[in-house]
Amino acid sequence: xxxxxxxxxxxxxxxxLSLPAFGQDATSQRPAPSDKKSWSxxxxxxxxxxxxxxxxxxxxxxxxxxxxxxxxxxxxxxxKVSDARIVTSSGxxxxxxxxxxxANRAAPxxxxxxxMGEEPVSLVAPIILKxxxxxxxxxxxxxxxxxxxx
Numbered sequence: 001x002x003x004x005x006x007x008x009x010x011x012x013x014x015x016x017l018s019l020p021a022f023g024q025d026a027t028s029q030r031p032a033p034s035d036k037k038s039w040s041x042x043x044x045x046x047x048x049x050x051x052x053x054x055x056x057x058x059x060x061x062x063x064x065x066x067x068x069x070x071x072x073x074x075x076x077x078x079x080k081v082s083d084a085r086i087v088t089s090s091g092x093x094x095x096x097x098x099x100x101x102x103a104n105r106a107a108p109x110x111x112x113x114x115x116m117g118e119e120p121v122s123l124v125a126p127i128i129l130k131x132x133x134x135x136x137x138x139x140x141x142x143x144x145x146x147x148x149x150x
Contacts, residue, residue, distance in 0.1 A: 050102040057098040079108035
């Protein structure tokens with residue numbers, strides 16, 4: 001039996017990824033998760049750090065607006081991802097492919113904590129993109145002329 005967790009990753013065009021990547025080695029700047037709750041938070045943070053890729057790809061595709069896509073995947077006890085798939089489509093196949101890539105690129109995830117057992121964990125991560133094309137001189141409206149003095 002696999003457990004199901006729900007994670008959320010949000011992205012905007014102004015997202016900053018200055019945080020160090022989560023790691024499991026001794027040189028990591030973040031401690032390894034100690035329980036299922038902190039493990040789930042670490043997994044969500046790793047996926048969120050991949051959201052800049054989604055924003056860049058969406059801009060390359062010329063997309064504008066709000067998009068939501070849910071990605072399902074399974075994590076094994078050693079942190080490897082398998083079975084990444086779209087659970088709910090964004091309506092754009094290219095953006096859906098980017099969402100699957102986010103899950104795969106975020107791996108490896110932290111190894112399971114002692115309270116999680118040995119069974120793989122199935123996750124669903126809703127990814128919400130709020131994209132706004134940058135305004136250019138071509139798309140800016142002309143300012144109103146000053147009112148005439150009376």
